[in-house]
Amino acid sequence: MNLVKWFRKNNKKVMAVVVIVLMVGFIGGSAIEYLFQGSGGANEAVAFYGKQKISHYDREMARQELEILQMLGAAQVLQSRDLLxxxxxxxxxxxxxASAEVLEYARQMIQRNRYRVGDKELQAIYSKTVPTDIYWILLCEEARSAGIHISSEDVGRLLAQVIPQLFGGQTYGTVMQNMVSRYGMSEDHILTTYGKVLAVLQYAEIICSVQAVTGSQIRHLASFENESMNAEVVQMRAAYFADKSITPSQAELVEQFTKYKDVFPGDASEANPYGFGYKLPDRLQLEYIAVRLADVSSIVPVPTQEDMETFYRDNRNRLFTEQVATDPNDPNSPLVERLRDFSEVVGDIREQLTQQRITTRAEQILVDARNEADARLAPLRAREEKPSVEEMQREAGDYQKIAQDLSVKHGVALYSGRTGLLSAMDLQNDRHLGRLLLTGYGQAPIRLSQLLFSVEQFGERAVTLMSVPDVQMFRSIGPLRDLSAAIGPNLSDQIMVMVRIVAIEPVAPPESLDVTYSTRTLRVGGAATDDSVHSVREKVVEDLRKLAAWDATKARAQEFVALAAQDGWDDAVTKYNELYGEQAKEDPNDPDVFELQHLTGLRRISAAQLQVIATQAAANPAAPEYLRRLGAERRFMDRLHSLIPPDRDEATEVPLVMEFKPDQSFYCLRSLSIRRLNQEQFESIRPMLLSREEHGESQSLATTHLNPENILKRMDFRFAEQITPVADRALPEDPV
Structure with missing residues (x-):
């Protein structure tokens, strides 16, 4: 057949092929995706919510809308409002x-406003299981179904105000013209898209504000926050009068242990009024390499005159200016900026440069140690299959040998060793470990205890950390710095450390009375004197001795009050320190154990306050023990408050002896008074409290409403069976 005749006969087919080829060439991979989606094409159902379907076309449009919003700075506008x-x-x-800056800003807002939100709730926001465009479709549909709509005119007025701030002074017209040209759509369509995100925000605000704060709640809150008590007390602990020569029988020990082995110490309740408990908390053992900054100072060169002059020249306007009065004889005269002379600050510069060089050198030494210790772990972590603890242990470097080798190489002593099994509270109470922080991950340093107890072996109890690499057993953490130590020439107590977890013991009741384990902490220089041991048997014996001394303690407290009424409280305190002071001391060097305590500004703790504290403190691995102590303190405040008649400002029956079993003590009260909130004061602060609580409750509910999993559940979302979820397409980072 003649080729020209064939083209004439089939010209429509040829043109169709040409159009398809051109479309693929101009549009790219998305066109190919549509060509091979099957008979349904762009309208084929990818997923469903309720009875509605989500098609390929819906998802592509959602991606484009998110891109438009991103380009128009919607993220910055939303972030400038509130936590929601x-x-x-x-x-x-x-x-x-999350970006470290956004996360830190959110945390500060949460703590400042006392929202009921913690890191666990924040982390859930980033636990998305489907692509972002799906959440956008669902959130938009929620707002639309509720009748929430933002007009294009309102959106235009908003953008006219914010665009110059977001785009370096560019006008609304310039930016909008660029958007119209880029996306080939009308200005009204772009404004409608922006209106959708404002509608989603407005709907979320409405939903999160449905729980009204009652008048009773406000009255109680005002009372708890603004009423305070003052008391004068002498505490009589049962431990002061316990007979240390008494040895309970084996049967008594077993009975006490069996009754409270699955209870944490201090967890007082009606069934356990004294707060007995022997359950063992989460614990871990560390291996460490440490260096003393005082030792490093001997290998660091002293700053030269030239070094100090260069530092002064480079930083004089930033560090060495001060505000002084124009008239030295008139402190109220106008202030002017004065540059301090080099001779005035040379001592400070020498000290600052020396400190910088010492910390930099110590850090370099420990980085060398970390690189050597973890060199063989890198291939394990790079592979797709997660390495086992046994593999990590096998490939981890020898800390002791590394410390010895680097001590010779750098000419400075390095200390290595292993701790005992330490709880989070043990870590935080240690004078070295409790002050160690990791920097470089966001604005706020991270405590060592938070890092260690985030390891996955602790399961649901693991601390939630964000923007920080995962912690693994036998993988080095550090260098860790002691940022709380005073900066100055005295470096004797300052160290820098690298650690790794070598053993983990999850929370559990002790297997028997005879369980013991070392609680030795970090040793740096000096004699090895820390031989602390936790013995379950000793704890049980101690508690039984206190219980046996309970009646005697009550009798001593009553005798004290009688003596104080006769001879005066100060004389009675002196007398009791003479009679019982030595037997009551745990350390012979302790001061007098009996004293008249002046407790001022005592405030009761509400259940709501306790809940906020518990939520925000969840990132602290020692929070459970801290909350148990706070619970006991709350009961103590409530008990004191109950001693004051409702129509009086003072307790009428003082002096008196108050039994308080959670503290295993009796309190001899000399005086007890309260500063009450009157009706006029309440009415003046009521509107502020109501507004604050309603806003706080709304913001606290935001994490629940916007939790990605909750969005999917309440919209009854599910993928079509034949469709596999696809990953998000990356959005452009640069603005128009």
């Missing part, structure tokens, strides 16, 4: 992790 806006921005525009 920040969370919505992170759901729609963040990648897998």
């Amino acid at each position: 806006g920040i969370l919505l921005s992170e759901v729609l525009f963040s990648q897998e992790r």
Whole structure:
């Protein structure tokens, strides 16, 4: 057949092929995706919510809308509002992790306003299981179904105000013209898209504000926050009068142990009024390499005159200016900026440069140690299959040998060793370990205890950390710095450390009375004197001795009050320290154990306050023990408050003896008074408290409403069976 005739006969088919080829060439991979989606094409159902379907076309449009919003700075606008806006921005525009700056800003807002939100709730915002465009479709549909709509005119007025701030002074018209040209759509369509995100925000605000704060709640809150008590007391602990020569029988020990082995110490209740408990908390053992900064100072060169002059020249306007009065004889005269002379600050510069060089050198030494210790772990962590603890242990470097080798190489002593099994509270109470922090991951340093107890072996109890690499057993952590130590020439107590976890013991009741384990902490220089041991048997014996001394303690407290009424409280305190002081001391060097305590500004703790503290403190691995102590303190305040008649400002029956079993003590009260909130004061602060609580409750509920899993559940979302979820398409980072 003649080729020309064939083209004439089939010209429509040829043109169709040409159009398809051109479309693929211009549009790219998305066109190919549509060509091979089957008979349904762009309208084929990818997923469903309720009875509605989500098609390929819906998802592509959602991606484009998110891109437009990103380009128009919607994330920044949302983040400038409140916690709800920040969370919505992170759901729609963040990648897998939060930026350190956004996260720190959110945390500060939460703590400042006492929202009932912790790191665990924040982490859930980033636990997205489907692509972001799906959440956008669902959130938009929620707002639309509720009748929430933001007009294009309102959106235009808002953007006219914010665009110059977001785009370096560019006008609304310039930016909008660029957007219209880039996306080939009308201005009204772009404004409608922006209106959707504002509607989603408005709907979220409405939903999170449905729980009204009652008048009774406000009255109780005002009372708890603004009423305070003052008391004068002498505490009589049962431990002061326990007979240390008494040895309980084996049967008594077994009975006490069996009754409270599955209870934490201090967990007082009606069934356990004294707060007995022997359950063992989460614990871990550390291996460490440490260096004393005082030792490093001997290998660091002293700053030269040239070094100090250069530092002064480079930093004089930033560090060495001060505000002084124009008239030295008139402190109220106008202030002017004065540059301090080099001779005035040379001592400070020498000290600062020396400190910088010491810490930098110590850090370099420990980085060398870390690189050598973890060199063989890198291939394990790089592979797709997660390495086992046994593999990590086998490939981890020898800390003791590394410390010895680097001591010779750098000419400075390095200390290595292993601790005992330490709880989070043991770590935080240690004078070295409790002050160690990791820097470089966000604005706020991270405590060592938070890092260690985030390891996955602790399961659901593991601390939630964000923007920090996962902690693994036998993988080095550090260098860790003691940022709380005073900066100055005295370096004797300052160290820098690298640690790794070598053993883990999850929370559990002790297997028997005879369980013991070392609680030795870090040793740096000096004699090895820390031989602390936790013995379950000794704890049980101690508690039984206190219980046996309970009646005697009550009798001593009553005798004290009688003596104080006769001779005066100061004389009675002196007399009791003479009679019982030595037997009551745990350390012979302790001061007098009996004293008249002046407790001022005591405030009761509400259940709501306790809940906020518990939520925000969840990132602290020692929080459970801290909360148990706070619970006992709350009961103590309530008990004191109950001693004051409702129509009086003072307790009428003092002096008196108050039994308080959670503290295993009797309190001899000399005086007890309260500063009450009157009706006029309450009415003046009521509107502020009501507004604060309603806003706080709304913001606290935001993490629940915007939790990605909750969005999917309440919209009844499910993928079509034949469709596999696809990953998010990366959004452009640069603005128009």
